Amino acid sequence: MKVLISADIEGVAGVFHPEQTRAGNGEYEAARRWMTLEANAAIEGAFAGGATQVWVNDSHGGFRNLLPDLLDARAEVVLGKPRTLGMMAGLEYGAALVFMIGYHSKAQTRGVLAHTINSFAFARVSLDGVEVGEAGLYGALAEEYGARVALLSGDDVFAEETAPRFPEARFVVTKSATGHASGVTQTPARAREAIGAAAREAVQSHLSRGLARQTSRADARVKAVTCELRVQTTALADLFCQWPTLTRIDGVTLRFDAASVEHAVRMLNCLSAMSFMLR
Template sequence: MKILISTDIEGVAGVTHAEQTRSGNPEYEHARAWMTDEANSAIRGAFAGGATEVLVNDSHGGFRNLLLDRLDARAQTITGKPRYLGMMAGVEQNCDAVYLVGYHARSQTAGVLAHTINSFAFRTVRVNGAELGEAGLYGALAGEFGVPVAMMSGDDVFLAETAPAFPGAIGVETKRAYGNAVCTSLAPSRTCALIEAAAKAAVSNVPDLRPFTIEGPLACELTTQTPGQADLFCQWPEMRRIDGSTLTFGAHSMQSLVRMLNCLSAMSFMLR
């Protein structure tokens, strides 16, 4: 049994402010240590549950957050960017299930630090009419490879949002959201114990899980934060503009759709 653990930071216990998610801030150093501890808990649990191999995908920001010298030596780590499969890189390596650790709710929700891929550029992302966050987008990408989501952790808003897409997946609530930058959090040690137990139990559930898939053809409707960003993104010939801040494009697969979104996200930095 091979498990891929995709690790983000906004859903980690104790993380509640943007400064904790950006390198160069003293608080970020604490947050990346908590992120590493939660990843280690998922690794330990997966192996205790019977996994024979574990990959860890560092999936936040520049994808260089985990403290590798503190990571469980039994796991291998995917780090750095750009990558074709982004937060789900590694799923193509014959994985049996995915764990989403430290994830957050989609943009425009009441979750802690809620956003979808790029809070500067993207307001909402819809695929075939369904609004999705990062978990939905990348969960569907994993589904394209026949891989189900078996475990996930983050705040209560994130868990409520994603539960319908991943029936049977075990959720761990790390904190309760009371605003974009306000939460009631479990202690990191308590959260790690819960993640380890969930990661262990999830291994035995994998054979009964179904991958989350979205039937094609795929149409993505993207609402940008400003009309200027839509101006920029419409430089792509495939884009069709609906109004000042809304545009659409088609894709033949979730991999193509996610790669396009990540390209647009990278383009947006020229407007910062």
């Protein structure tokens, strides 16, 4: 049983303020340690449940936040960018299960530090008419590679919005949101304990059902999708529509067709990178 863990920071217990997610200050250094230890709890739980290989993907910002020396030595760490599969880099190694640790709710919701991919650029992302956050988008990419999303952690708003999309997955609620940058949190130690237990149970459950291997991508459902993107300003729409395959629907709404979810993810990440021209 191979497991890929995608670790973000906004959904980590104790994280509430943007300062905690940005490098260059003491609050970030504490938060990245909590992020690393939550990822480690998932790693240890996965191995305890019977995993044979585990990759942990650093999925926040510049993708170099995790502290590898604090992670279980049996795991391998995916760091740095750019990379083709973004927050799901590691799927190409054949993971059967995916864990999303420290995730957050989609843009324009009341979850803690809610956004979708790029808070400066994107206000809403939809695939085939269904609005998605990062979990929905990257979960669809995991499924396209034949992997199953089995465990997610983050705040209560994230859990409520995401549970219908992954009805068989386990959720660990690390904190409750009262606003964009406020709420009530479990202690980091308690959150890690819950994540570790859920990770162990998720692997054991799938092994007991004989689901130890990733379905081949050829056998998984790979299909063309239409992505509709609402951006934060007309200036961003002006910039993104320099890309000839994008169609402008109105001042801030764009649309493009993609051959697969992977291609949609790659396009969105390219647009996110382009947005830095306007910062």
